[in-house]
Amino acid sequence: MHRITTAPEPLADDLARRTRRYLVQMGIRVVCFLLAILTWDRVPMWVSAVLLVGAVVLPYVAVILANAGRERRDDPLETIDPRALISRPHDQPPTTGPRA
DSSP: OOOTTTSOOOHHHHHHHHHHHHHHHHHHHHHHHHHHHHTTTTSOHHHHHHHHHHHHHHHHHHHHHHHOOOOOOOOOOEEEOHHHHHHSOTTSOOOEEEOO
8 A cells, every 4th residue: 555645656757757858868969969060160179079078978878867767665664454453442543563
């Protein structure tokens, strides 16, 4: 049983968020590549080199982050033991404990 505050986000929302992040990073890559070409002889060479390195490294980073899917939460959740509900007197609160 999940509490509403600890339930994972829906799969469609997770995929949409990762897809948006990937597309933004690929857009930044294209901008870096175009700026490197357009500024090759107009700015110091190190600026164009940094832009080219960004254009080369960004696809790797974008794929790694896009594939970093839904992480599991291993937080111990407090749950109610159904056996405790049956055997307890009505004037006592149910016993809770960490989820196994």
